Amino acid sequence: xxxxxxxxxxxxxxxxxxxxxxxxxxxxxxxxxxxxxxxxxxxxxxxxxxxxxxxxxxxxxxxxxxxxxxxxxxxxxxxxxxxxxxxxxxxxxxxxxxxxxxxxxxxxxxxxxxxxxxxxxxxxxxxxxxxxxxxxxxxxxxxxxxxxxxxxxxxxxxxxxxxxxxxxxxxxxxxxxxxxxxxxxxxxxxxxxxxxxxxxxxxxxxxxxxxxxxxxxxxxxxxxxxxxxxxxxxxxxxxxxxxxxxxxxxxxxxxxxxxxxxxxxxxxxxxxxxxxxxxxxxxxxxxxxxxxxxxxxxxxxxxxxxxxx
Numbered sequence: 001x002x003x004x005x006x007x008x009x010x011x012x013x014x015x016x017x018x019x020x021x022x023x024x025x026x027x028x029x030x031x032x033x034x035x036x037x038x039x040x041x042x043x044x045x046x047x048x049x050x051x052x053x054x055x056x057x058x059x060x061x062x063x064x065x066x067x068x069x070x071x072x073x074x075x076x077x078x079x080x081x082x083x084x085x086x087x088x089x090x091x092x093x094x095x096x097x098x099x100x101x102x103x104x105x106x107x108x109x110x111x112x113x114x115x116x117x118x119x120x121x122x123x124x125x126x127x128x129x130x131x132x133x134x135x136x137x138x139x140x141x142x143x144x145x146x147x148x149x150x151x152x153x154x155x156x157x158x159x160x161x162x163x164x165x166x167x168x169x170x171x172x173x174x175x176x177x178x179x180x181x182x183x184x185x186x187x188x189x190x191x192x193x194x195x196x197x198x199x200x201x202x203x204x205x206x207x208x209x210x211x212x213x214x215x216x217x218x219x220x221x222x223x224x225x226x227x228x229x230x231x232x233x234x235x236x237x238x239x240x241x242x243x244x245x246x247x248x249x250x251x252x253x254x255x256x257x258x259x260x261x262x263x264x265x266x267x268x269x270x271x272x273x274x275x276x277x278x279x280x281x282x283x284x285x286x287x288x289x290x291x292x293x294x295x296x297x298x299x300x301x302x303x304x305x306x307x308x309x
Contacts (some may be wrong), residue, residue, distance in 0.1 A: 017059040151255070160188070
């Protein structure tokens with residue numbers, strides 16, 4: 001594959017990605033690699049061929065099941081690997097709980113903002129430096145968000161076109177007091193996976209947005225009896241479970257439609273690297289001041305050699 005033909009699109013799959021992989025939900029797989037990075041090995045990266053375009057796919061939590069909970073994902077290795085492969089735009093998915101009761105199990109949401117409540121995760125490629133002081137007025141890329149919202153609209157399912165996603169540390173679920181506090185802060189959804197992934201992608205000047213499917217009401221939003229041995233210990237009714245399953249089944253179509261739209265957008269530009277959003281300029285002032293060069297991966301590697309964590 002020539003450099004011009006290399007995919008610039010990627011999907012990072014969250015909960016249930018392994019199920020869809022096993023069922024062939026994303027079509028024809030061309031190859032699978034697991035790149036080594038300065039931060040250890042990434043998760044396996046699958047190359048899929050779509051309808052006139054191709055893209056990479058990473059299953060965040062494992063290949064055969066939920067083998068790795070959110071706090072222990074090697075986010076830096078995954079983002080570094082995708083950047084090294086030439087990815088410019090990332091669609092991520094997550095299965096958060098609803099803090100806002102208007103967001104019901106089985107609904108989709110395309111969040112526009114985020115609250116970071118993680119505690120022990122490596123959230124920068126440039127530790128022990130003065131780099132990474134970057135603006136977060138739009139944490140999620142507006143172009144990728146637009147493609148997701150448009151793709152969801154074609155399916156006719158219930159999609160919230162905005163939302164504030166609060167990322168908790170995990171792996172435990174949140175207490176009802178925490179959820180009450182998150183609601184007062186303005187959170188609509190609570191999950192564990194989009195941070196630091198989206199911040200790392202921005203440091204790499206990659207576009208990133210997320211498609212969420214609501215898996216349950218968060219603790220205390222709806223009164224639910226404890227049912228031992230069940231998923232979420234009874235936080236999900238049978239009807240809600242069916243709605244969630246229906247949403248998961250739609251994921252391949254929605255994501256593929258959004259990817260197709262983004263691929264078409266790239267073909268309409270003379271330079272495939274040209275993007276109209278500001279994501280690609282996140283580190284520009286450091287380049288202008290001479291603190292970094294044009295090759296950001298080279299700068300990351302240099303920082304690692306000089307003793308960055």
